[in-house]
Amino acid sequence: SIPSGSTYTAPSSATLTVSNRLVVGGTLNIAGPFTITGTLDPITGTVNYSGAAAQTIAALNYYNLQVTNTGADVTFAAGTSSVKNNCTVANNATCKGSSALIQVTGDWTNNHVFTAQTSTVSFAGAASSVLGDSKTTFNNLFIATGAALDISTTAAPSNEMQVNGNFVNVGTFTTGTSHVIFGGTTTLRGANVTTFDDVTINAASSVAFAS
Numbered sequence: 001s002i003p004s005g006s007t008y009t010a011p012s013s014a015t016l017t018v019s020n021r022l023v024v025g026g027t028l029n030i031a032g033p034f035t036i037t038g039t040l041d042p043i044t045g046t047v048n049y050s051g052a053a054a055q056t057i058a059a060l061n062y063y064n065l066q067v068t069n070t071g072a073d074v075t076f077a078a079g080t081s082s083v084k085n086n087c088t089v090a091n092n093a094t095c096k097g098s099s100a101l102i103q104v105t106g107d108w109t110n111n112h113v114f115t116a117q118t119s120t121v122s123f124a125g126a127a128s129s130v131l132g133d134s135k136t137t138f139n140n141l142f143i144a145t146g147a148a149l150d151i152s153t154t155a156a157p158s159n160e161m162q163v164n165g166n167f168v169n170v171g172t173f174t175t176g177t178s179h180v181i182f183g184g185t186t187t188l189r190g191a192n193v194t195t196f197d198d199v200t201i202n203a204a205s206s207v208a209f210a211s
Helices: none
Strands: 007-010 016-018 021-023 027-030 034-036 039-041 046-049 055-057 064-067 074-076 080-083 087-089 094-096 101-104 108-110 113-115 120-123 128-131 136-138 140-143 148-151 160-163 167-169 172-174 179-182 185-189 198-201 206-209
Touching: 064 080, 113 136
Parallel strands: 007 027, 016 034, 021 039, 027 046, 046 064, 055 074, 064 087, 074 094, 080 101, 087 108, 094 113, 101 120, 108 128, 120 140, 128 148, 136 160, 140 167, 148 172, 160 179, 167 185, 179 198, 185 206
Antiparallel strands: none
């Protein structure tokens, strides 16, 4: 286990293998390959993909998930990655969504590049925000029942995000002074009414509405 307040760094020269149970209460920096056949118990800790070569984010439960690798792409594995608190792409890091389902209960912070590919990002927290120094372009965006999402990015223009796939809202979208761009073939649906402050539908893009 990694106790709260402690940090363990798995070097890039070795493969971190978890065959039983790893409890993360502090910070786990993964600089090399990561193989898990057991379970990761994140408690209140942070798992940081921090290498210099290409890395894959294992489809696991996390508490805080960080991508700080600035040397190569870090890609979510297919499957479900559940982040119980905050998910952060750091300055100069590049993260790819692949076909993953990424569930976030806290905040989503993108400070450099997130390439959504065919992924779905689902927000499940009562007060989640899309943050960061860079605009995030999502593929599919889902706001779950009981969840609330707002946009508070600092990139110019501020409070902006883009959705290229479907936008599903069965929770609450707090529009504020945000700007939402639709850049693909989107179906807007959900049990609750979604109110936008400012919307752009890019050329050659389309938005359909469904219940």
